[in-house]
Amino acid sequence: MKYLSEYRDPELARQYLAEIKKTVTRPWSIMEVCGGQTHSLVKNGIIAMLPQEITMIHGPGCPVCVTPLHLIDKAVHLALEKGVVLCSFGDMLRVPGSEKSLLEAKAAGADVRILYSPLEAVNIAAENPDKEVVFFAVGFETTAPANALSVVDAARRGLKNYSILASHVLVPPAIEAIMEDVDSHIDGFLAAGHVCTIMGTFEYYPLVERFKVPIVVTGFEPLDILQGILMVVRQLEQGRAEVENQYARIVREEGNPEAQKTIYEVFEVTDRLWRGMEIIPMSGYRVKDKYAAYDATQKFRINLVEAEENPACLAGEIMKGIKKPFECPEFGKTCKPTNPLGAPMVSSEGACAAYFHYSGLVEG
Amino acid sequence: MCLAIPGKIESIETRYNGAVRIAKVLFGSISKEASLEMLPEAEIGDYVLVHVGVAISKVDEAEAQKTFKYLAEIGELGDLTDVDEYLPEE
Ligand code: SF4
Numbered sequence: 001m002k003y004l005s006e007y008r009d010p011e012l013a014r015q016y017l018a019e020i021k022k023t024v025t026r027p028w029s030i031m032e033v034c035g036g037q038t039h040s041l042v043k044n045g046i047i048a049m050l051p052q053e054i055t056m057i058h059g060p061g062c063p064v065c066v067t068p069l070h071l072i073d074k075a076v077h078l079a080l081e082k083g084v085v086l087c088s089f090g091d092m093l094r095v096p097g098s099e100k101s102l103l104e105a106k107a108a109g110a111d112v113r114i115l116y117s118p119l120e121a122v123n124i125a126a127e128n129p130d131k132e133v134v135f136f137a138v139g140f141e142t143t144a145p146a147n148a149l150s151v152v153d154a155a156r157r158g159l160k161n162y163s164i165l166a167s168h169v170l171v172p173p174a175i176e177a178i179m180e181d182v183d184s185h186i187d188g189f190l191a192a193g194h195v196c197t198i199m200g201t202f203e204y205y206p207l208v209e210r211f212k213v214p215i216v217v218t219g220f221e222p223l224d225i226l227q228g229i230l231m232v233v234r235q236l237e238q239g240r241a242e243v244e245n246q247y248a249r250i251v252r253e254e255g256n257p258e259a260q261k262t263i264y265e266v267f268e269v270t271d272r273l274w275r276g277m278e279i280i281p282m283s284g285y286r287v288k289d290k291y292a293a294y295d296a297t298q299k300f301r302i303n304l305v306e307a308e309e310n311p312a313c314l315a316g317e318i319m320k321g322i323k324k325p326f327e328c329p330e331f332g333k334t335c336k337p338t339n340p341l342g343a344p345m346v347s348s349e350g351a352c353a354a355y356f357h358y359s360g361l362v363e364g
Numbered sequence: 365m366c367l368a369i370p371g372k373i374e375s376i377e378t379r380y381n382g383a384v385r386i387a388k389v390l391f392g393s394i395s396k397e398a399s400l401e402m403l404p405e406a407e408i409g410d411y412v413l414v415h416v417g418v419a420i421s422k423v424d425e426a427e428a429q430k431t432f433k434y435l436a437e438i439g440e441l442g443d444l445t446d447v448d449e450y451l452p453e454e
Contacts (some may be wrong), residue, residue: 002370002372002411003370003411003423003428004369004370006432007431012432012435015435016435019435019438036367089416116416116417117416117417117418118416118417119399119417119418120417142368142415142420143415143416145402145418145420146399146415146416146417146418149399149401149402149418156380156383194368194413194415194420197368197413197420197421198420220367223431224431227431227434230434234438246431248424248427248430249423249424249425249427249428249430249431250413250421250423250424251421252421256402256403256420256421258401258402258403258404259402259420262401262402
């Protein structure tokens with residue numbers, strides 16, 4: 001397929017690997033921020049092929065994994081107690097809440113639906129005027145325009161029975177939090193290509209200045225990732241720390257202005273709790289007061305006690321790159337994709353699930 | 365989650381009296397609808413990146429070649445004469 005399969009060419013991948021081996025002279029730790037990149041790295045066996053000097057650290061870039069427990073509990077509550085049609089992306093359904101996952105709520109009779117796009121949820125609201133439809137709107141900057149657009153679309157169609165449960169997180173503040181954590185030692189970053197498609201690259205210049213780390217905006221195919229790694233390694237070996245764009249076929253410096261406009265029509269920046277991590281200042285979106293009628297948290301006034309995380313799960317350390325999934329005592333034993341203890345074992349982009357499925361560390 | 369894939373715009377229709385453009389986008393052999401509200405300049409025949417039902421970027425053809433030329437360009441691979449083999453087909 002054009003712009004897809006050609007970026008999987010094994011011969012060119014070999015040449016990139018040879019060039020990386022030739023360039024590297026000492027150990028470097030590189031974090032890929034995005035879970036899509038983690039998935040691609042592990043699935044395509046790239047980690048095993050890299051020279052041993054290079055350690056890939058898997059970042060917090062899985063929106064499903066960082067959605068706080070209390071929001072999952074809220075979604076389950078909306079579905080079970082308030083009788084709404086609760087829609088979301090597939091991965092969200094299996095994330096364990098403190099009592100139930102959405103899938104278990106569905107088994108208990110709730111109307112929970114998996115959708116490909118939030119725009120479909122607006123159509124469901126239009127077709128079912130007697131029902132309340134809530135879209136569990138998780139995601140990074142990449143997904144924010146679509147989720148915001150669903151609110152804009154519902155408003156212009158005059159729908160009163162559509163709202164979103166927003167759990168939006170932002171990448172640059174997370175990079176900042178990771179760099180400020182004394183336990184994490186990251187020499188360079190592969191920034192998430194699709195996030196930058198929306199927001200552009202200018203948010204990364206202050207980070208490069210402040211922390212003196214190379215940041216290379218990188219795509220998702222094997223050749224993209226290998227080229228991104230090579231660009232980071234070249235900078236490190238040459239003593240440079242710059243923002244570079246490996247994914248220029250998709251990412252423009254200024255991002256997508258139309259998408260940004262839609263985001264800021266509906267959302268404003270706010271402090272946000274990252275599951276397994278902490279509250280990171282100005283690291284998420286909340287629905288603006290102007291659209292309060294489309295904000296499920298305001299519309300339904302849910303009062304739930306905030307539940308405790310499962311103490312056995314090391315998700316926070318995994319997502320900051322301090323520990324690898326196989327260092328978790330539960331990994332592959334009590335915690336498996338079929339029975340996940342924590343969110344990183346649920347999403348195919350979560351580091352734990354990626355290792356479980358593709359690294360050959362676990363049989364079956 | 366941030367999965368987004370490139371496809372080719374086959375046709376475009378307008379809704380709400382022309383306020384909204386919806387495209388049929390072809391991904392390999394599958395065709396799906398995508399909103400063009402974030403890409404006012406996209407036209408039939410363009411390759412666009414689609415994420416959860418919304419087209420978010422146009423693929424830049426000239427930039428797309430660079431991954432295949434990068435090794436030759438940084439000039440450290442010796443004679444990489446057959447780089448054309450790896451270029452996307454037209
Ligand atoms: S293996 Fe399971 S319990 Fe351990 S960190 Fe990953 S998700 Fe949490």
